[in-house]
Amino acid sequence: MDILFLVVQQTMFFSIPLLIVALGGVFTERGGVTNIALDGMMIMGAFTSILFINKMHGSMSGQSLLLIAILIAVVTGMVFSLLHAYASINMKADQIISGTALNMFAPAFAIYVARMIQANGVQQITFVNTFRIPKVPLLGDIPLIGGFFFRNAYITTYIGLAILVVSVIVLYRTRFGLRLRACGEHPHAADSVGINVYKMRYAGVVISGGLAGLGGLVFVVPTSTQFNATVSGYGFLALAVMIFGQWKPMRVLFAAFFFGLMKTVASAYSVIPVLNTLGISSDVFKMVPFIATLIVLAFSSKTSQAPRAVAIPYDKGSR
Amino acid sequence: MNTERFKERGMLFLRSQGFNRASASVTAILSGLLFGLVILLISNPSQAFDGFLIIMKGGFSTGAKGMGQVFYFATPLILTGLSVGFAFKTGLFNIGAAGQFVMGAFAAIYIGVKWTFLPAPWHWIVALLGAALIGGLWALIPGLLKAYLNVHEVISTIMMNYIGMYMANMLVKATVYDSRKNLSMITAESSVLPKGGLDAVFHNVRSSGTLDYSTVNSGIYIAIVVAIIMYVILNKTTFGYELKACGFNQNASKYAGINEKRSMVLSMVIAGALAGLGGGLLYLSGANGRQLKVIDVLAMEGFNGIPVALLGLSNPIGIIFSAIFISYITQGGNYLQSMDFVPEVIDIIVACIIYFSAFALIIRNIITKLLKRKKSEGGEA
Numbered sequence: 001m002d003i004l005f006l007v008v009q010q011t012m013f014f015s016i017p018l019l020i021v022a023l024g025g026v027f028t029e030r031g032g033v034t035n036i037a038l039d040g041m042m043i044m045g046a047f048t049s050i051l052f053i054n055k056m057h058g059s060m061s062g063q064s065l066l067l068i069a070i071l072i073a074v075v076t077g078m079v080f081s082l083l084h085a086y087a088s089i090n091m092k093a094d095q096i097i098s099g100t101a102l103n104m105f106a107p108a109f110a111i112y113v114a115r116m117i118q119a120n121g122v123q124q125i126t127f128v129n130t131f132r133i134p135k136v137p138l139l140g141d142i143p144l145i146g147g148f149f150f151r152n153a154y155i156t157t158y159i160g161l162a163i164l165v166v167s168v169i170v171l172y173r174t175r176f177g178l179r180l181r182a183c184g185e186h187p188h189a190a191d192s193v194g195i196n197v198y199k200m201r202y203a204g205v206v207i208s209g210g211l212a213g214l215g216g217l218v219f220v221v222p223t224s225t226q227f228n229a230t231v232s233g234y235g236f237l238a239l240a241v242m243i244f245g246q247w248k249p250m251r252v253l254f255a256a257f258f259f260g261l262m263k264t265v266a267s268a269y270s271v272i273p274v275l276n277t278l279g280i281s282s283d284v285f286k287m288v289p290f291i292a293t294l295i296v297l298a299f300s301s302k303t304s305q306a307p308r309a310v311a312i313p314y315d316k317g318s319r
Numbered sequence: 320m321n322t323e324r325f326k327e328r329g330m331l332f333l334r335s336q337g338f339n340r341a342s343a344s345v346t347a348i349l350s351g352l353l354f355g356l357v358i359l360l361i362s363n364p365s366q367a368f369d370g371f372l373i374i375m376k377g378g379f380s381t382g383a384k385g386m387g388q389v390f391y392f393a394t395p396l397i398l399t400g401l402s403v404g405f406a407f408k409t410g411l412f413n414i415g416a417a418g419q420f421v422m423g424a425f426a427a428i429y430i431g432v433k434w435t436f437l438p439a440p441w442h443w444i445v446a447l448l449g450a451a452l453i454g455g456l457w458a459l460i461p462g463l464l465k466a467y468l469n470v471h472e473v474i475s476t477i478m479m480n481y482i483g484m485y486m487a488n489m490l491v492k493a494t495v496y497d498s499r500k501n502l503s504m505i506t507a508e509s510s511v512l513p514k515g516g517l518d519a520v521f522h523n524v525r526s527s528g529t530l531d532y533s534t535v536n537s538g539i540y541i542a543i544v545v546a547i548i549m550y551v552i553l554n555k556t557t558f559g560y561e562l563k564a565c566g567f568n569q570n571a572s573k574y575a576g577i578n579e580k581r582s583m584v585l586s587m588v589i590a591g592a593l594a595g596l597g598g599g600l601l602y603l604s605g606a607n608g609r610q611l612k613v614i615d616v617l618a619m620e621g622f623n624g625i626p627v628a629l630l631g632l633s634n635p636i637g638i639i640f641s642a643i644f645i646s647y648i649t650q651g652g653n654y655l656q657s658m659d660f661v662p663e664v665i666d667i668i669v670a671c672i673i674y675f676s677a678f679a680l681i682i683r684n685i686i687t688k689l690l691k692r693k694k695s696e697g698g699e700a
Contacts, residue, residue, distance in 0.1 A: 036473060083674070087674065087677050087678065091677070091678050091681050092681065093677035093678055093679075093681070094677055096412055096473060097629065097673060097676070097677040098674060098677040100414070100625055100673060101670050101671070101673035101674035101677060102670070102674070104622065104626075104666060104669065104670035104673065105666075105667060105670035105671070105674070107666075108663045108664075108666030108667045108670060109663075109667055111661065111663045112358070112362075112661050112663040112664055112666075112667060115661040115663070116362050116363075116661060121661065233477070233481055236474070236477045236478075239474060240474055240478070243471075243474065281489050281492070281493075283485040283486070283488050283489035283492075284485075284489065286485045286615070287481070287482050287485045287486065290478045290479075290481045290482045291478075291482060293474075293478050294460075294464070294470075294475060294478045294479075294482075297464070297468075297470045297474060297475065297478075298464055298468045298470055299468075301464075301468055301469045301470045301471070302468055302469050304469060
């Protein structure tokens with residue numbers, strides 16, 4: 001039973017950042033801009049917020065520190081995503097190229113700054129994890145469910161689930177959501193009824209940047225005690241989760257749990273007795289999430305429901 | 320009269336597509352370098368200009384040997400650049416060069432270490448062919464997924480990068496592992512690429528009078544020849560035309576009787592073979608050269624193929640020059656460590672260059688507009 005608890009808790013640590021970042025992907029793509037720079041935005045968000053936690057060590061700790069760090073991660077991601085928005089909306093640049101540039105920039109920048117400001121040119125930023133909630137009061141005592149979701153938890157888990165609820169409401173129940181989706185499906189039609197396509201697309205990209213930045217922090221905090229300018233390709237996995245989730249928030253949730261479970265198997269196989277005795281190389285387990293992604297994509301891409309106008313720069317003059 | 324005609328010709332050249340495109344690349348490079356200078360200035364104002372000078376001096380900082388190293392590290396970049404560029408030309412975006420590269424590298428090392436029954440020239444030739452074959456196979460999967468199951472190649476090649484990295488680590492550990500150094504074994508002497516006369520030029524003389532050789536070898540010749548072959552295939556053959564046509568418009572190609580699915584898969588396989596060959600060329604360089612590291616980091620050579628291809632405008636000949644340029648400033652970045660700088664500033668510069676090269680379309684339009692205005696002004700006067 002303890003192992004089952006551990007697996008579920010681990011799955012949450014891996015799934016929640018995927019969920020948050022993939023939801024970011026949903027917002028930008030629903031608005032018509034593709035964003036393969038999610039990985040870079042995660043790195044930037046994680047970098048500034050972990051650096052903040054590192055600097056605040058001793059003077060602050062616990063949930064208040066984490067909440068401020070979250071705020072910093074979100075703002076960093078938003079600011080960084082403006083570069084992508086400017087290139088792909090104003091400059092009508094190839095969005096894949098712009099995204100690739102940002103993906104290259106982020107880890108180089110994180111390593112450069114870390115080595116310039118830290119003693120002895122160390123590139124890893126260490127932090128002390130004071131954020132784990134051993135047991136949520138009351139809820140943690142519920143049999144089974146308490147063990148799965150309310151022990152050894154992080155506040156970020158609940159924030160992630162809250163973001164899911166808010167995303168569903170914003171996308172499907174507000175004027176903004178309807179307009180955003182219109183800009184991703186048929187921007188000319190949206191324009192003809194007076195919607196500012198450029199503004200809406202900016203909004204989509206910046207929301208994705210904020211969520212990706214947050215996702216970076218949420219990924220690093222429970223799974224490590226240092227940040228080494230990488231989020232292990234999570235931004236790309238999040239893109240796959242988004243496609244697997246067919247650009248719909250609730251499906252994205254299931255996709256994120258599926259990948260989170262795969263990732264848990266990859267990282268925790270040594271404590272799962274059945275898998276440990278198989279004697280398979282650790283490298284095979286590390287491949288599992290990526291192979292699973294490919295297989296899932298192979299089955300789910302044929303009937304893709306991607307927004308029609310995604311990755312096409314909007315030009316008022318074109319027909 | 321003569322000067323008039325000369326001027327007219329000059330204007331024609333300025334308005335030609337080639338010049339227009341190249342100037343967009345140069346603008347991107349200059350903007351990227353400028354940004355790099357700003358980063359240096361912010362982080363350490365007193366040494367910034369000296370540091371920048373070191374970057375600009377590139378491989379020359381350590382004389383002939385340093386320049387040799389520039390060509391040694393340019394060799395895999397030419398191949399991964401060709402891989403990405405060829406895919407671009409045929410309408411595909413191959414981010415998977417890193418995975419294809421590392422799988423090709425493993426194949427070459429495996430053949431280089433194990434197949435010692437082959438005599439000298441054949442050994443490295445077979446090793447290179449093996450590298451290209453495995454690289455091609457690694458790209459076959461995303462090719463098939465794209466053509467038949469509509470999986471976007473950007474996502475599938477990224478997944479194949481990670482799978483390739485772990486696969487190569489596993490295979491190296493299982494077969495050709497030097498566990499003391501955590502590297503792959505050094506390949507047999509017969510599998511090492513010949514120097515091809517380059518050692519006569521690219522070496523430094525130590526104070527003791529002995530020669531300090533660069534690692535550069537005939538791999539750079541092979542890379543250049545492959546680039547020329549790719550140029551010919553793309554521009555002078557029906558096969559290349561068909562592949563390009565599919566990149567422009569799948570439906571039109573299908574209507575014209577081209578098997579568009581087959582073309583797509585073939586384009587991907589060729590791109591993968593090029594990247595795989597790049598892996599072979601880098602790692603078949605003997606004890607002084609590189610060995611494959613067993614770490615969970617994607618091969619940088621693969622990713623740097625993207626800026627190389629973009630700067631070279633996906634033109635195989637342009638790619639030769641852009642690869643040498645990227646290798647040149649990367650070498651310069653390595654010498655930065657002698658000062659209080661971190662070599663990652665080069666990656667920042669390269670990232671900025673790609674970012675600005677994404678603006679190519681707008682920059683081109685601006686240049687054309689400026690030239691047009693000049694012309695109309697001249698007409699009025």
